[in-house]
Amino acid sequence: MNIPQTSFPRVVIIGGGFAGLAVAKGLKNLELQVVLLDKHNYHTFQPLLYQVATGGLEPDSIAFPLRKTINDLENYFFRLTKVLKIVPENNKIETTIGELDYDYLVIATGSETNFFGNKNIQKYGMEMKSVPQSLNIRSLILENFEEALLETDLERRKALMNFVIVGGGPTGVELAGALAEMKKGILPKDYPDLDIRTMQINVIQSSNRLLTGMSEKASEKAEDFLIKLGVNIWKNLRVLDYDGTNVKTNGEDQFKAGTLIWAAGVKGATINGLKAECILERPCRFKVNEFNQVNENKNIFAIGDVAGLKSEKYPFGLPMMAQPALQQGKHLAENIIAQLEDKPMKPFVYKNRGSMATIGRNKAVVDLKKIRFQGVFAWFVWMFVHLFSLIGFRNKAVVFFNWVYNYIRFDRETRLIIRPFKNKNKESF
Amino acid sequence: MNIPQTSFPRVVIIGGGFAGLAVAKGLKNLELQVVLLDKHNYHTFQPLLYQVATGGLEPDSIAFPLRKTINDLENYFFRLTKVLKIVPENNKIETTIGELDYDYLVIATGSETNFFGNKNIQKYGMEMKSVPQSLNIRSLILENFEEALLETDLERRKALMNFVIVGGGPTGVELAGALAEMKKGILPKDYPDLDIRTMQINVIQSSNRLLTGMSEKASEKAEDFLIKLGVNIWKNLRVLDYDGTNVKTNGEDQFKAGTLIWAAGVKGATINGLKAECILERPCRFKVNEFNQVNENKNIFAIGDVAGLKSEKYPFGLPMMAQPALQQGKHLAENIIAQLEDKPMKPFVYKNRGSMATIGRNKAVVDLKKIRFQGVFAWFVWMFVHLFSLIGFRNKAVVFFNWVYNYIRFDRETRLIIRPFKNKNKESF
Incomplete structure (x- = not known):
């Protein structure tokens, strides 16, 4: 090369x-x-x-x-x-x-x-490990709402506005919180001709609490925050299959959802x-x-x-x-x-500096080594740590500006379908 | 609907x-x-x-x-x-x-x-009328450089670093200037193992001057600016065909270029x-x-x-x-x-407020109704007018920040291949 x-x-x-x-x-x-x-x-x-x-x-x-x-x-x-x-x-x-x-x-x-070998979920579910994958999710959410507007079959319309997030780790929790804020602040204004109250956000977690990597207090608070934002939390439930609409679980609750985001592994x-x-x-x-x-x-x-x-x-x-x-x-x-330098290597020892997750506006949970806290201050700490960890001054500045803007204006302006995800083979751009 | x-x-x-x-x-x-x-x-x-x-x-x-x-x-x-x-x-x-x-x-x-019916140019040439098309050009430029690095056939490598812009209107001129600035400030640093001096930027214009919609003084100055930036200007020349590498013209000068951008109509x-x-x-x-x-x-x-x-x-x-x-x-x-209101309609009369084009850092040409000017002040006017015309405060702020940053740092940081354009069917993202 x-x-x-x-x-x-x-x-x-x-x-x-x-x-x-x-x-x-x-x-x-x-x-x-x-x-x-x-x-x-x-x-x-x-x-x-x-x-x-x-x-x-x-x-x-x-x-x-x-x-x-x-x-x-x-x-x-x-x-x-x-x-x-x-x-x-x-x-x-x-x-x-x-x-x-x-x-x-x-x-x-x-x-x-990790889809654990489930081909259907891999085919129809969305993943979020890269920028293009995130843009696919952004497009799909917006395309589903555009389609819901036109849908006269009420059950199908409801499914288009139903979001299932599989996995209650940091990714699932943060995504659910962000979707809930879209539901609250953005979508009712953008789609006045849709009844956004029928939109549902579901987090399905296989174990008995969210954020299993964090303290029980953090899990509890995160669940609290999400419920206040209107998110449905399903614990001790596993998703077994998905065909693009029907979400099959191992419990009594089954779902019909146009979007399934797989954050379970x-x-x-x-x-x-x-x-x-x-x-x-x-x-x-x-x-x-x-x-x-x-x-x-x-x-x-x-x-x-x-x-x-x-x-x-x-x-x-x-x-x-x-x-x-x-x-x-x-x-x-x-x-x-x-x-x-022909010197001996030193063994690696991991220093756990703690972990954190944000749920939304003024809502985050932080576990440090000796102290745990939740709420507004945790949210500021979360933002500071993430801003600081971003690479490059330009990125830091643009992200910081967007956060301030979104906070003050209750807005999220990059709701753009730049590369449509649905029917992507039908139209060439 | x-x-x-x-x-x-x-x-x-x-x-x-x-x-x-x-x-x-x-x-x-x-x-x-x-x-x-x-x-x-x-x-x-x-x-x-x-x-x-x-x-x-x-x-x-x-x-x-x-x-x-x-x-x-x-x-x-x-x-x-x-x-x-x-x-x-x-x-x-x-x-x-x-x-x-x-x-x-x-x-x-x-x-x-408007490809004027030329199917080959439409197939192999790049156009720039939408955001996805611009992102395709961004990807292609960067992918060509990545490929040039690996290319051992020197003629092919040269072609990968050869850019032909067809059309000397505002789009062609502005794009050529921006590419020239990439050549100067970014690419030699990013590709130290390539001889960036072999990179060529060509603007091919069918008439006898650039920016035909503007004054002769503006055309002259724009050409001056571009030549100083190292851009080759070809006037009274028409591109007839393109096969992805060979650019056929109606003159003696023929080109081999991995990128042809069609801004000619x-x-x-x-x-x-x-x-x-x-x-x-x-x-x-x-x-x-x-x-x-x-x-x-x-x-x-x-x-x-x-x-x-x-x-x-x-x-x-x-x-x-x-x-x-x-x-x-x-x-x-x-x-x-x-x-x-059952009142008569008024006929539309166009008020020509003038036109402008930017060539690069501190370099622009402005024709107003009574006054024409070029250079640094024109560049500031161009930026102010464009910033002011952007929709939305967030967009204005982010663009303004990027301009200030790029100006101070001589940088262009969004050189990201987020959706590869070349061989796009080969790998799925």
């Missing part, structure tokens, strides 16, 4: 997410060649995808060009490609644009939606050539040791969502969130430097 | 561009029912499409949700649809979502790219059912009288790009630009009100 051979050791990083960028940044100004690979030419700030899906933020403000992150660094290369296979015995990878040798390989491919975006470890109903990930080495390969590391680092406290691996990814990336850079 | 029948007369407006919105706004608070139809659910600010295509602005900041423009007005309805046919004898239209009767019909469908987006008038090499438009009535139909009006209002000064009709559209829309609203 046209990367010059030098006398410097080559570090190949697959994936420009939180983990991949953290390790790339940690390696600058060394006698190393760094090659960053990604299937997109931009970094995606995944925690805010739900705001793109609900018309609150423009997609370009949560994406950042990957070339810009490294374009002032010596001996750094970026290639837009998808890695097809790892060949550890030859220290090389195979990609859509050719082969590449490595001295150190860093797998930071993140995660993808992710799995590591593993790559062929290395054995991944899958445990029933748990995400497949690469098993790594305390140095993030994969399956005892000395020079292959996995970090972030794709890495399954088990410990007593985390028997199924670390949570698949930004924090572990960032910490692992930073730590791995230090360990690679140690190796170059 | 589910629009209630009332005792009020119904005005149907086809198209939510400058003209359509101007007439819609002029009709508020009257005993009228207003139905606005558009094939998109947003208004597009076309004069800034070239900045979306070149990564300077996010698409969502030059689009505005049409429902929001009317959602506080009584008796206004919006429907997302494409009009298929007008049946003047029955006062009705046929659309993709059913039929609709009208008392007054306003055709404000704007214009579309538009035509009225006419609708079946009414006779349109086409003059050889001139755009087809609906012939209208001084009241903007089409073909002597008393209650069918055409305004904006689709209306061919001829006068002594404009034997081929008014220029296809925002100003005539806005003025005609405002005027037509007054004439419809006059009709309701």
